[in-house]
Amino acid sequence: MSYTKGKQVCIVGSGNWGSVIAKIVGCNVQKLDKFDNRVTMYVYEEMINGKKLTEIINEQHENVKYLPGHKLPANVEAIADVVEAAKDADILIFVLPHQFIKGICSTLLGKIKPTAIALSLIKGFDRLEGGGIELISHIIHRHLKIPCHVLMGANLANEVANEQFCETTIGCRDRKIGAMLRDIIQTEYFRVVVVDDADTVEICGALKNIVACGAGFVDGLGLGDNTKAAVIRLGLMEMIKFVDVFYPGGKLSTFFESCGVADLITTCFGGRNRKCSEAFVKTGKSIKQLEDELLNGQKLQGPITAEEVHFMLKSKGMEDKFPIFTTVHKICTGELKPQDFVSCIREHPEHIYIPRHIAFT
Numbered sequence: 001m002s003y004t005k006g007k008q009v010c011i012v013g014s015g016n017w018g019s020v021i022a023k024i025v026g027c028n029v030q031k032l033d034k035f036d037n038r039v040t041m042y043v044y045e046e047m048i049n050g051k052k053l054t055e056i057i058n059e060q061h062e063n064v065k066y067l068p069g070h071k072l073p074a075n076v077e078a079i080a081d082v083v084e085a086a087k088d089a090d091i092l093i094f095v096l097p098h099q100f101i102k103g104i105c106s107t108l109l110g111k112i113k114p115t116a117i118a119l120s121l122i123k124g125f126d127r128l129e130g131g132g133i134e135l136i137s138h139i140i141h142r143h144l145k146i147p148c149h150v151l152m153g154a155n156l157a158n159e160v161a162n163e164q165f166c167e168t169t170i171g172c173r174d175r176k177i178g179a180m181l182r183d184i185i186q187t188e189y190f191r192v193v194v195v196d197d198a199d200t201v202e203i204c205g206a207l208k209n210i211v212a213c214g215a216g217f218v219d220g221l222g223l224g225d226n227t228k229a230a231v232i233r234l235g236l237m238e239m240i241k242f243v244d245v246f247y248p249g250g251k252l253s254t255f256f257e258s259c260g261v262a263d264l265i266t267t268c269f270g271g272r273n274r275k276c277s278e279a280f281v282k283t284g285k286s287i288k289q290l291e292d293e294l295l296n297g298q299k300l301q302g303p304i305t306a307e308e309v310h311f312m313l314k315s316k317g318m319e320d321k322f323p324i325f326t327t328v329h330k331i332c333t334g335e336l337k338p339q340d341f342v343s344c345i346r347e348h349p350e351h352i353y354i355p356r357h358i359a360f361t
Ligand SMILES: NC(=O)C1=CN([C@@H]2O[C@H](COP(=O)(O)OP(=O)(O)OC[C@H]3O[C@@H](n4cnc5c(N)ncnc54)[C@H](O)[C@@H]3O)[C@@H](O)[C@H]2O)C=CC1
Pocket: 013, 014, 015, 016, 017, 018, 019, 043, 044, 045, 066, 095, 096, 097, 098, 100, 121, 122, 123, 124, 155, 156, 157, 158, 297, 298, 299, 300, 301
């Protein structure tokens, strides 16, 4: 294999989506002179039938646990030490379940190139002391002191792995960097739109996972597509309101990109959060138990995101302004019953008040 001296890319994460992105980036860098052919991929090490997952990936070029049946390009190198994987990278693509990001950032602090840039594909938030939440891209920026852009979209990993057409959204305020990131990511079947409203892009990606839990609850209750459409619409209204209230300056048009309404729809029909939430209603098992039983090591982001959002809404006395977000959290924790979700959408403030004019453009 020939190695050039272009920019080096490291994928920080190797789950279901991380492995698909490694496949895409590994193929793209081989076609573009400005990138180094070698792509490193940080793999949280585990044993599969007595063999290290990193060894399996490097020998068979397949992540047999998180993306079975799909070959990764041979220039993607699995590395169990995140510092070793990231130390020479110019572009760090973060794609881990969001609960692990802080630990990874503290391990990487001071160990990466100061000139590196980051792209976060992570959907979720983190709690801030004092009752707020923080965006994952802001955590990466604050901890590692490098700029962090985002990519979110209607991108169920297995469909992208099968090369079924879809779109995605990159949120990046720097035009040149946005174009470079698009070059690394875009393929014939995976089309990228770059927008500058990065925070809204990221917030859409995080919040739609909460709504998808609601969609799963109504599926579990045996309600139909009309009910699910109501959950999607009311969930979208809460997402828009959330940005308007807590991140003013966001653009309404961003909700019409792939990261907004499109991701909301696909996740409410085909995602893991929907699937486990349906099973939660039908089996009465806990969310944690269902995650372990149904996802083979993959992680749910919706219930923890609901908890993070609830933590903030409660501290601000605003739980009743976002009833879907609040009720999903209370159902996941057993405080309310799944049947209560129907009252939540029936009594939703969108039905009671004339919707106010949305002030952002
Ligand atoms: N899977 C999908 O269809 C999509 C996922 N995303 C987002 O991408 C992010 C990553 O998702 P996936 O790649 O699907 O991950 P996943 O859900 O497959 O999670 C499993 C990954 O977490 C790793 N892991 C487990 N314990 C860990 C620890 N203590 N420290 C570090 N890593 C650990 C596992 O080794 C594995 O790589 C999430 O925020 C998700 O919402 C975004 C778009 C699509």
